[in-house]
Amino acid sequence: MDWKEIYESRKCTAEEAVQRIKNGDRVVLAHCAAEPIALVDAMVAGAENYKNVTVSQMVTLGKSEYTKPEYKEHFRFEGWFVSASTRNSLAEGHGQFVPVYFHEVPSYIRKGIFPVDVAMIMVSTPDRNGFCSVGVSCDFTMQAVKSAKVVLAEINDQVPVVYGETFVHISEIDAFVETSHPLPEMKLPNIGEAEIAIGKYCASLIEDGSTLQLGIGAIPDAVLSQLKDKKHLGIHSEMISDGVVDLYEAGVIDGSQKSIDPGKIIVTFLMGTKKLYDFVANNPIVEMKPVDYVNNPVTIAQCSKMVCINSCLQIDFMGQVVSDTIGTKQFSGVGGQVDFVRGAAMSTDGKGKSIMAMPSVVMKKDGTLISKIVPFIEHGSAVTTNRQDVDYVITEYGIAEMKGKTLHDRARALIKIAHPEFREGLKEEFEKRFNAQF
Known part of the structure; x- marks a missing residue:
């Protein structure tokens, strides 16, 4: 028929x-x-x-x-x-x-x-x-x-x-x-001073020729805005945002140095504005592949100079990352965070990096600030990315390197990039926790 x-x-x-x-x-x-x-x-x-x-x-x-x-x-x-x-x-x-x-x-x-x-x-x-x-x-x-x-x-x-x-x-x-109806669109995020500072710190870890994984939101867009002086970047990401379109059109993203799928923007799903949907339509530069290829750590490990950037809700002194729960409440899901963190760690060229990028605080409706860097994760929370997997943590106050560090040194590095309003209290908790001076 x-x-x-x-x-x-x-x-x-x-x-x-x-x-x-x-x-x-x-x-x-x-x-x-x-x-x-x-x-x-x-x-x-x-x-x-x-x-x-x-x-x-x-x-x-x-x-x-x-x-x-x-x-x-x-x-x-x-x-x-x-x-x-x-x-x-x-x-x-x-x-x-x-x-x-x-x-x-x-x-x-x-x-x-x-x-x-x-x-x-x-x-x-x-x-x-x-x-x-x-x-x-x-x-x-x-x-x-x-x-x-x-x-x-x-x-x-x-x-x-x-x-x-x-x-x-x-x-x-x-x-x-x-x-016949338009696809749902995501509003462009508001990028504040904290996000811009985080974007600059993230950009400092991205070399020319790197392959990037980014999500959607203020921090990924802030990172992309700081990459205009980079060359030959590639994309291998579960999704992309409108900022990728701008960098591609500026010639910053060309995928020419990617070790796999060279010259292609590889994604597994898309979520953005009509600008993004129009860009990907009938565009041979963009290829969508199933998530068991794109997010498979074995695939990611083959990407040259892989840099993955993700966010989280909370991180404790040991480097345990909570991204999908708030106490006992399920907030989102694991998604592809661990896929990319582990894939970057397995990089065959030895140049993979994974970054947890987040503002140092979150503001409640009443204006109260809550530190995202804490001595202990909230009761009932699930660890999304474990302490052995965490590589770099970035807030608007700097970069903390986790790999190869003792628990004491991890906590010290994290406290140094915490919001100033919480640092003294975190130092006190450090000294009680580890029976050592900060």
Whole structure:
């Protein structure tokens, strides 16, 4: 059958498409900005038709109404990451979180640890050969499509065609819903003096020809803004932000000295503004690959002069990093932080670096400051990156090197880059903790 005939025979409304979901199914949603909102909304609207349907995903930019308590008999959230809209379901007791390294999610799907009954995805319009691009989410989405019993797709003519391992043929999709709407966008962050200072310290550790991994937010953008005098930078990152576009267009990023995938910007998913989505569309410089390639520490170890930059919520005197919990509350997830930290440490050229970059304090709603550098991590918190893995820690007050340092020297280095308001108290805690003078 010609692909156009398949397309016409499987085209339907969102309400008709989600009727393929059965009681007890696990529904996996495409990641982040690729979440198929029309299908999700139709599923929630038909909640009375379902019982004990598990919904799994990582980062979501959607409303996540299936996590509301009134739907708990119909839907059960079981996330591999927690976002603002899914967080309450965990606190209310009807949502669950599964700790997992990002690079392992596809293998969990293949092995049936995360079985997929229904994959709901958002793709571009088909090309002349009947292939659609999954657009801004390759990561685990491609494996979900391959493993799912049923694949439902929202075909959105505003999804960019991104090259790499992103193409799904019409014949692999069981039902199509045609839509047209912009992709969710992330607001550009406010970059303050602290972020600028952190950016400068991070830039001091980045050599010409380095391969970079950065996330999204004020600190990654501040780092990128300080790299304009660098040369021949490359990108191998789970995601990128708009700042990468600026550096590419300025000629700073060209990937010419990358040891693997030379000349290519390698990512596994995308989240940004329309500027980023327009940049990646039909751009042969950008390639998206599954997360079990991009985030695999073995792959990362092969990247020349690898520098990975991540953030955290809290770090203690020993160098234990907390990035995804606040006490007993699950705040986000492990994501790719440990993947890149370990990959950089394993660098085959011996030049890999991993950086934990964070403002020294966080401000509460009442204006009270809380130090991110603490003697002990908060009760109930989970260690995201352990003390053996931590390399550099950077705040607006400087750089602390961790590797090869004693516990005493680690604590001293961290206290020196803590906020001045907390240093004396931290010194007192140091002397009580270690029975030694600061």
